[in-house]
Amino acid sequence: MNQLTHVAIIMDGNGRWATERGMPRWKGHEAGADAVRRATKAACRHEISHLTLFAFSSENWRRPAKEVHILFSLLRRYLESETAALVEKGIRLSAFGRRDRLPAAVLQSLLFAEERTRGGERLHLRLALDYGARHEFIEAARSLAREAARGIILPDQIDEDLFEKRLSSGVVPPPDLIIRTSGERRLSNFLLWQAAYSELYFCPRLWPDFEERDFDKAVEDYALRQRRFGSTRRAVCLAG
Numbered sequence: 001m002n003q004l005t006h007v008a009i010i011m012d013g014n015g016r017w018a019t020e021r022g023m024p025r026w027k028g029h030e031a032g033a034d035a036v037r038r039a040t041k042a043a044c045r046h047e048i049s050h051l052t053l054f055a056f057s058s059e060n061w062r063r064p065a066k067e068v069h070i071l072f073s074l075l076r077r078y079l080e081s082e083t084a085a086l087v088e089k090g091i092r093l094s095a096f097g098r099r100d101r102l103p104a105a106v107l108q109s110l111l112f113a114e115e116r117t118r119g120g121e122r123l124h125l126r127l128a129l130d131y132g133a134r135h136e137f138i139e140a141a142r143s144l145a146r147e148a149a150r151g152i153i154l155p156d157q158i159d160e161d162l163f164e165k166r167l168s169s170g171v172v173p174p175p176d177l178i179i180r181t182s183g184e185r186r187l188s189n190f191l192l193w194q195a196a197y198s199e200l201y202f203c204p205r206l207w208p209d210f211e212e213r214d215f216d217k218a219v220e221d222y223a224l225r226q227r228r229f230g231s232t233r234r235a236v237c238l239a240g
């Protein structure tokens with residue numbers, strides 16, 4: 001049986017969900033926030049220690065300003081209305097990605113939620129916010145290059161461990177399973193470092209329609225996968 005510690009989700013399809021219903025796109029994001037609650041509940045039920053959600057990518061700034069504004073308002077509303085419940089459920093919330101471009105009010109609610117939920121040990125809920133893997137690679141490379149130039153480290157000391165520690169997405173176990181909804185099959189600049197050996201699961205449902213049972217199905221599918229991490233099928237079988 002594959003161990004399942006960390007699930008990451010690319011929540012996709014909010015806009016299509018709303019358009020199909022003749023509603024403005026933000027209605028899809030609003031319904032998407034309810035799906036976030038369901039996914040969190042399912043993760044707790046499966047006793048998963050880390051759940052990472054792609055809430056806003058660095059490329060999402062290209063959307064119309066009104067949609068971006070509504071997305072951040074929903075996020076703020078979620079943080080403000082959910083913090084007490086997260087504390088009660090033992091869920092720690094944190095975010096990674098750029099913070100310098102977040103609206104001040106969102107940053108304030110985020111810092112409050114992170115502080116209040118810090119002690120949560122049941123589940124670590126991580127939001128990727130203004131996040132893009134390529135950007136964090138560049139930032140990590142720059143910070144190591146600066147240190148090498150100042151003689152603080154030697155270039156040869158740079159290894160996977162050191163590089164990973166400089167990533168804004170933090171040092172947590174890599175996602176065992178990455179779920180993407182809406183039928184699209186790509187990673188879209190999400191956790192490219194940590195996804196090296198993640199199992200991918202593509203769910204045809206649009207994110208606002210994502211139910212707990214869809215999470216269960218993904219977990220069941222994952223349980224049947226053979227994870228080889230570059231080894232052979234035979235070696236994995238022998239190792240038990």
Ligand code: FPP
Binds near residue numbers: 014033036053056074
């Ligand atoms: C992708 O759907 C989804 C997003 C860009 C944002 C995700 C945001 C939420 C689920 C709402 C609030 C988040 C939290 C954490 C409470 P899309 O708009 O790209 O859909 P489309 O591909 O159908 O256009």
